Amino acid sequence: MRRQDIRNIAIIAHVDHGKTTLVDALLRQSGQFRESQLQGDCILDSNDLERERGITILAKNIAVHYKGVKVNIIDTPGHSDFGGEVERVLRMADGALILVDAFEGPKPQTRFVLTKALEVGLKPIIVVNKIDRIDCRPEDVVLETVHLIEELGHADSLDVPYIFASGRAGYASHDPLARSGTILPLLDMVLEHIPGPVANVEEPFQMMVTSLTWSDYVGRIVVGRINNGRVKPGMKVAILKKGGVQVTSTIEKVELFDKLGKVEAEVAEAGDIVALTGLGDSEIGDTITDTAAPIALPRTEVDEPTLSMV
Numbered sequence: 001m002r003r004q005d006i007r008n009i010a011i012i013a014h015v016d017h018g019k020t021t022l023v024d025a026l027l028r029q030s031g032q033f034r035e036s037q038l039q040g041d042c043i044l045d046s047n048d049l050e051r052e053r054g055i056t057i058l059a060k061n062i063a064v065h066y067k068g069v070k071v072n073i074i075d076t077p078g079h080s081d082f083g084g085e086v087e088r089v090l091r092m093a094d095g096a097l098i099l100v101d102a103f104e105g106p107k108p109q110t111r112f113v114l115t116k117a118l119e120v121g122l123k124p125i126i127v128v129n130k131i132d133r134i135d136c137r138p139e140d141v142v143l144e145t146v147h148l149i150e151e152l153g154h155a156d157s158l159d160v161p162y163i164f165a166s167g168r169a170g171y172a173s174h175d176p177l178a179r180s181g182t183i184l185p186l187l188d189m190v191l192e193h194i195p196g197p198v199a200n201v202e203e204p205f206q207m208m209v210t211s212l213t214w215s216d217y218v219g220r221i222v223v224g225r226i227n228n229g230r231v232k233p234g235m236k237v238a239i240l241k242k243g244g245v246q247v248t249s250t251i252e253k254v255e256l257f258d259k260l261g262k263v264e265a266e267v268a269e270a271g272d273i274v275a276l277t278g279l280g281d282s283e284i285g286d287t288i289t290d291t292a293a294p295i296a297l298p299r300t301e302v303d304e305p306t307l308s309m310v
């Protein structure tokens, strides 16, 4: 069964192609800045656009709500140095926005992460960005990106949906000559073309630790997408580590990503991307499961432990 109330998408771009600016436009236009909801160091002032912009850069996972659907947008590290991490992060998503500068076209980082995204089976949407640039060549860039997808062995590359955008001016359109509008057609495309997550809610709980973060108050925070089942605060779980080692632990807090921050939840279920506390022994690549069904998920090849921000 697939959930219809959620979409998990990765955003892929070469540096400077406008990822941060585009995500900011999505947040701002989907009305997420009206309340100051951010946990942590910064309180958002809805009039302070400069500050809003700066903050997105710090948030690895954000969520916007659109037409009754929660869209989790997962930032992906763009460098090959991150090896296994890219793959793990991409595995949280079902689709990917391939953001490409309308003048520059696809670049090495686009290629690197796109290769991984197609390998893990994500549905791509091409977003040709910065179409406000006078020197832009949006239609050529669509073709170049389609060809790249084709070259990477994606048979149905001609069916890949695409859209034109100016993240900076805050619009997206099917018309490469558009010069105004809203960014929201991009979210319509996500709802239409990216499937909701496969979610076996009635199975025993199972998720992989995709990233870790840290807070002075609660210690280690484990982030991942729930593969199966449900998780609640107070639940006893097994942490399945390398070499068949298993430890038992108790979940303290369950949080869901919301806008730029996180909110506590009484329950989270398959398909959700969660942040869990109370699992001090867990590392990236471990599987967290129901104690009654300790079945590990396959590890990605490179399992370097990294502490990253969420």
Ligand code: GDP
Binding pocket: 013, 014, 015, 016, 017, 018, 019, 020, 021, 022, 129, 130, 131, 132, 133, 165, 166, 167, 168, 169
């Ligand atoms: P990131 O590295 O992919 O996160 O890129 P940023 O969002 O930080 O943008 C990189 C640069 O491109 C900045 O100077 C932005 O102002 C500029 N930029 C971003 N979006 C657009 C756009 O839609 N049009 C134009 N002309 N410039 C943009």
